[in-house]
Amino acid sequence: MYYVYLVRNSAGNIYMGYTNDLKRRVSEHKEKKAELIYYEAYKNKLDAQDRERKLKQRGHAIEFLKKRIENSLKK
Secondary structure, X not given: OEEEEEEEOXXXXXXXXXXXXXXXXXXXXXXXXXXXXXXXEEOOHHHHHHHXXXXXXXXXXXXXXXXXXXXXXXX
């Protein structure tokens, strides 16, 4: 499986990425006291890469996602 994920660091900044090992990747962020707040799972690597790229390139896509998960984004 491949994952597109959002984590928030202790400063409140949101980081987005993709990985094939979500547990490992979140633990790498944990060193910076990051919190996993959202992820999507994909069977195909290209699908995950495409979704991440669209979220990063299209401002309205990430804004729609943030709106959809607004309660999860609250501290």
